[in-house]
Amino acid sequence: MLAGPRHLVLVHGAWHGPWCWERLVPELERRGWTTSAVDLPSTWGNPGTGMHDDAQAVREHLESIDGPVTVLAHSYGGVPVSEVADTLPNVRQLVYLAAHMLEADEAVTSSLGGPWFPLEAETAPHLPPHEAFYHDVPAEWAAKAVARLRPQSARVFLDEQTRASWRTIPSALIVCDDDRSMPELFTQRALQSADVVRHLPGGHSPFLARPVELADAIDEVTFTLATVAGIRVP
Incomplete structure (x- = not known):
């Protein structure tokens, strides 16, 4: 357990x-x-919203927290x-859960060689959700979960990152070994980028499928x- 208060900020996917x-939050609180x-x-259903709007939302949330965060x-x-x-300055660690770890000047679609949707599309289609996310x-x-999925602005997959924070902040990758949503290309690249790598069985959504095991892995x-970073632990 890390010394002092532990605040974990959760950022969902598309x-x-x-x-x-x-299902995950109660397990985290118990720990x-x-x-x-x-x-x-x-x-939110706004097709013009881009990745940088999402990044600003993350920034504002993190700025509202007094003290260190993961x-x-x-x-x-x-x-x-x-x-x-x-x-x-308060972000001390990053945990990428079946997540993209892109370089600066990359977008999700540029890494794939192009979008899987028409460039004029306002929202991005996903694979059949039961199979891709929740099998x-x-x-x-x-x-x-299927009933609560929301329209996703397509622009976020076209917008390029300007920074790659995992290069300067200690970062872990949790790989889901039967992930049917994340392309293998991204997983293989992330394996070379993270400071710490751990594997979980199962698919893309362990927060719903196995929250106990995921909370243990996060701990x-x-x-x-x-x-590794030399932060004091009990």
Whole structure:
């Protein structure tokens, strides 16, 4: 356990919202974490919203917190987090959960060689959600999650990062070994970028499928990052 108060900021991925953390937050609180969640504006149904609007939402949230924080980003959420985290003095660690770890001057679609949707599209389509996101999630929770998915602005996948905060902030990657949503290209690149790598069984949404195991993994990787960085631990 890290010394002193522990605040974990949760940043959801595309098409999702803060609701996706409902099963995970109680497990984190049982382990001594205080949590808060960012609601990315690109999923509010505004098709003109871009990645930099999401990054500003992350910035404002982090600026509102007094004291050191760890940020956990899921999937696309890794992009706006990487864009702003190292400009804020209270961010001590980053945890990328099945998340993008892009370089500066890269966008999600440029790394793929182009978008999977028409350039004029206002919202981005996703794969069938039960298979892509929730194939190992209990049926009741999977059905609730599908019903709560929101339109996702397509622009966020075209906008380029200008920074790569994982290069300067101690960062961990949690890989989901049966992830049917994250392209293998991104996972393989992230494996070379993170300071600490851990694996979980199952699919893209362990916060719904196995929240106990995910909370344990978050505890373990943040402890390891703190040890590597020389932060005092009990």
